[in-house]
Amino acid sequence: MPTTVVHRRPVPVTTGSPELLRWTGFGGAVLLTGGAWATRAVPVALALAIAGAGLVVLTWALLGRATPDAGWLRRTLAWWCAPLLVAPPLFSADVFSYLAQGEVAANGLDPNVVSPAAGASAEAVDRVGVYWRDTPSPYGPLFSTVERTITQVTGGDPVTGILLHRLVAVLGLLLIVWAVPRLAGSSRRTALWLGVLNPLVLWHLVGGMHNDALMLGLMLSGTVIALHALPELRWWQFTAGVVLIGLGAQVKLPALVALAVVGTACARRLGGGWVRFVLAGLGMVAAAVVVSVATSLASGSGFGWLQALGTPSKVNSWMAPTNWPGYLVGAVFGPESGQAMISSARIAGFVLILCGVAVVLSRQLRGGVSEVMALGMMMSLIVVLGPVIQPWYLLWAVLPLAACLPAGRWRTGVAALVGVFALLVPPLAGNFAGRVPELITAYALGIALVGGAYLVLRRVPVAQS
DSSP states (O other): OOOOOOOOOOOOTTSSOHHHHHHHHHHHHHHHHHHHHOGGGTTHHHHHHHHHHHHHHHHHHHHTTSOOOHHHHHHHHHHHHHHHTTSOOBSOOHHHHHHHHHHHHHTTSOTTTSOHHHHSOHHHHHHSOTTTTTSOOOSOHHHHHHHHHHHHHHTTOHHHHHHHHHHHHHHHHHHHHHHHHHHHTTOHHHHIIIIISSHHIIIIIIISOOTHHHHHHHHHHHHHHHHHHTTTTOHHHHHHHHHHHHHHHTTOGGGGHHHHHHHHHHHHHTTOSHHHHHHHHHHHHHHHHHHHHHHHHHHTSTTGGGGGTTGGGGSOOTTOGGGHHHHHHHHHHOHHHHHHHHHHHHHHHHHHHHHHHHHHHHHHHTTSSOHHHHHHHHHHHHHHHSSOOOGGGHHHHHHHHHTTOOTTHHHHHHHHHHHHHHTSSOSBOSOOTTOHHHHHHHHHHHHHHHHHHHHHHHTSOOOOO
8 A cells, every 4th residue: 555644844842842942042041151252253252142142032932832840940040040150241231330339338438429430440440331430329238238348358359259249149049039939829830931031030130240139039038928927927027028128128229119018918917908008008118217227337338328319310211111202302302302301201200100009009908919910010110110221120020920920911921021122232241332233243143043043943853742
């Protein structure tokens, strides 16, 4: 009898080959790190770095439809982080600002009042981005203490300083890895994939060493501890969680939003109603003040950080929607009119944030939204309507949302947003002004390499699970 040949279409690598995806992502992280070190071969180095970043984003997206368990995802996170631990600063040069601010503090000056240009060595200042050389630190006293300690331990050596700042970021990431699945309850796999394994975490918390890692780690772990203490009213455990959140706010102030969530949850546990809500709110304010005073006094730099809270907004962020009307007006009527519109729009954004927070807390108090969803919603308001947006700011909202969003278009939308912002900024930290042809060439080569990898992945025969 004639032999019947059945032709099967290639099965997309999305469900049955997580191991292949793991090692492809690891290869992307290695490629990104190698491109970051091979800076003399620009634009080839930049193209390699872009291709590596693209491979990680691609494999991460495909893993969203695979079925590995939470332990497998944690191990994959470790593998993908490993090459980045030895990479130079990626996507941002903010770590050099941290080093310069630490030198200012080590010299006995207040980094929230004295800028790097006025209080650090010429070598340290030269490494800082031009926008921040004359700008005091906007960070809280806890992080100023970290900066000063690192400078004192390393004697100002930049290489060792970068390694120690990366260690601090990794410690923050470990807290995040511990906290996010516990906030998610039964959806731990999705929370780890969308919240912890996502490229923004790899790029900006590990590669870029942003202090958001420490802020988010303290905030989320404190939230877990406080919320888990409420059912049985374990007050010492609840207080410990509140203190951790307060410490997170002493790195960057947005962590205070978690105190509003925890306070509202406490009021609801005690019976609800506006009286208990107000009393719990006053308790959270008192706790934040106590932690702030204790941290400020222990740091030795006092309360200068309070007057530096608006420092980041001195630079007009093109990603912030509240600045877009100002750019439009400035293009038509001139820069002065544009800046006036930006200032007005920022005030409007602040008012909308306050109104949105009030609505979310009201719904949480009545049981309309969960505590984790309330945290994600309020952080989303702060990110979208705030005066400044950086790609890593999305993590403020993405991490809690990853722990609570059900399957559907909202979760898909958050994942798509993460993928876009993961590729929005060139991987190599530095100023690319006037280097547009170089960027275009590098991105074209990188996209071609990632596209070829995707075609290969699609044609690999896999066993369906």
